[in-house]
Amino acid sequence: MKKLLFVYPNLDLGGSTTALLALLEQLDYTKMQVDLLLLECRESDRSKLPRQVRLLPQAAPFALWNTKIRRKKLCNAVFTGKAFRMLIEVLRAGKKPFVPHLKAAMNQMLAHIHADFCAPLPGGYDTAVAYLELWPTIYVAQKVKAARKVAWGHVDYEAARLNAALDAKDYAKFDKIVCVAPQNAARLKKVFPALAERILFSENCINAGAVREQSRACVPESEYAGYPGFKILTVARLDSYTKGLDRILAAAAQLKDKMEFRWYLVGGGQDETALKKQAAEMQLQGILYFLGAKENPYPYYAGANLFVLASRNEGKPVTVTEAQLLGLPVLVTRYPAAQGQIRDGVDGRIVPNEDGNALADEIFRLAQKPERLAAFREALNERKTPAAAGARLEEILWPEKERP
Numbered sequence: 160m161k162k163l164l165f166v167y168p169n170l171d172l173g174g175s176t177t178a179l180l181a182l183l184e185q186l187d188y189t190k191m192q193v194d195l196l197l198l199e200c201r202e203s204d205r206s207k208l209p210r211q212v213r214l215l216p217q218a219a220p221f222a223l224w225n226t227k228i229r230r231k232k233l234c235n236a237v238f239t240g241k242a243f244r245m246l247i248e249v250l251r252a253g254k255k256p257f258v259p260h261l262k263a264a265m266n267q268m269l270a271h272i273h274a275d276f277c278a279p280l281p282g283g284y285d286t287a288v289a290y291l292e293l294w295p296t297i298y299v300a301q302k303v304k305a306a307r308k309v310a311w312g313h314v315d316y317e318a319a320r321l322n323a324a325l326d327a328k329d330y331a332k333f334d335k336i337v338c339v340a341p342q343n344a345a346r347l348k349k350v351f352p353a354l355a356e357r358i359l360f361s362e363n364c365i366n367a368g369a370v371r372e373q374s375r376a377c378v379p380e381s382e383y384a385g386y387p388g389f390k391i392l393t394v395a396r397l398d399s400y401t402k403g404l405d406r407i408l409a410a411a412a413q414l415k416d417k418m419e420f421r422w423y424l425v426g427g428g429q430d431e432t433a434l435k436k437q438a439a440e441m442q443l444q445g446i447l448y449f450l451g452a453k454e455n456p457y458p459y460y461a462g463a464n465l466f467v468l469a470s471r472n473e474g475k476p477v478t479v480t481e482a483q484l485l486g487l488p489v490l491v492t493r494y495p496a497a498q499g500q501i502r503d504g505v506d507g508r509i510v511p512n513e514d515g516n517a518l519a520d521e522i523f524r525l526a527q528k529p530e531r532l533a534a535f536r537e538a539l540n541e542r543k544t545p546a547a548a549g550a551r552l553e554e555i556l557w558p559e560k561e562r563p
Contacts, residue, residue: 161563163556164280164287164303166218166295169199170207172426172452173396174363175313178339179290181364185207185552190563196280198273198294201285218277218298262400270294270324277302278376283286286556289310289333290559292316311337313363315495317346318472330354335555339363340475340496361551374457382421382448383462389420389526392463392487393513394456394478395470396561397428403469403492404434409515410469412524418526420446422467425431425459427452431452460485464532466523469518470494483507483542488535490521 165183170176170189186193188211195208200217208214270293279302287305289295292312299308310333317325323394330336330351341360348355378384396401404424411422424434431449438447451458460466466482467491480500482489488527489507491497501507508525510517525532553562 161286161557161561162194162284163191164194164196164284164305165290166196166287166299167198167290168294169197169415170204172203172454172456175291177481178313178365180207180368181366182552183212183364184562186211186363190244194284198277198298199401210548215280218280219275220278220364254325259313263323266293267322267325270297274301275299279303285561289399292321293529296333298324300332307335307556308333308335309335311339312343312347312474312516313339314474315340315343315346315472316350318490318495319473323350327351331541333357335359337361337555338474339545340499342495342499359555361555363475363480365477365480365484367484370457370481373455374461374485376455376458378458378462380448383423383450383459386421389418389465390463391420391465391467391522392425392459392482393422393467393469394425394459394481395468397424397426397431397434399430399434401471403431403471403516405437406469406518408434408438408441408443408447410519411443411447413515413519415443416521417447417523420522420526421448422446423448423450423463425450425453425456432472457481457485460487463487463523465490467518467522468492469515471512473497475500483539486539488525488532488539490518490525490532492518502538506542507522 165179167179171173183193186194188209190211193211194213194215196215196218196259197204198218200214205214237293274297274551283304285305286309287299287303288309288311289299290311292314296310299310310330331354334357336347336354336356338357338360344358348358351358357557380482383390393407395404397404405431407422435449441476450459460482466479467475467485468489468491470476470492473496475496479489479491483506489501491501491507491509492512493509494512497509501509503509508521510521558563
């Protein structure tokens, strides 16, 4: 039996979580023992996993009651560590726009601090998979013993404004670096040219049958199920800048006097309170609805007229593929992998990655032409279901001579 480890932050709802759970469903548990390590673990997480997966206690911190260890690590993180050097680099560069660079810097800083404060994982594995960038990647590189290490990234590294100099030594410890879109893989090879031969593309895992089955459930909210008009749906983490939710509010404000519609946001996140306050200030009550995170978001896709994703940067969003599986036309901003997901003008639309004006204009045009949306639906229904990634997984997880 091969020993396989996955490392991931938490099982909060999101595209990469959906992909991880679908991947775990595809594994052959007669050939391998599979462990999952989370940075944040809850009792409810066990029920989300295949019964064969062993959920480890969450990543353990060092004994921080020990004053000497705590002082040493805090000083290293703040004054001499990579995180401090990274912030200095960002400040000196004076890059524009400054806010996204600073936010990316802070995320990397926290990821390195979290990894540094975690104790090494006892034991060893045949293969260890860091199933997300930042903390999982750093932790597997530095704190896990494995004969083979795989980094599985879900963002466009360059568009996310991550600092390559900070991550280079950690990525060099991986045998394979997986990107979920070919465009992301090509760009990552430019960022890390010395690792180009290790970088490859593999499609996100999606359980198409389960998505379609779950979409048949009933929607409990009367303000959604009972509304007969034009429904716009966005399923995303409520991270205002990255997911472009400020653009959604701006687009909704432009459209509210031009057409009859409701825009529904499914998801939770750090900016939920601020977004609700901003929506109230913009007088979007009765137009913009925050429905919260949903264990099963698929009935909302099935009942909508248009799916909109306004992100400033993306890897290859699972929510877009899920919408397409359910025959829901998609309107997105132009992220690098967008043209690989959407046939612009055939089964969806891609607009410039800028403010809410382009979104509002295109939504208005599509709402006035239901026959065009119907043509998009027809084209989506003719698309082939994404292939299962089982054979590809074997190639990624194990060297050919060691495959179980």
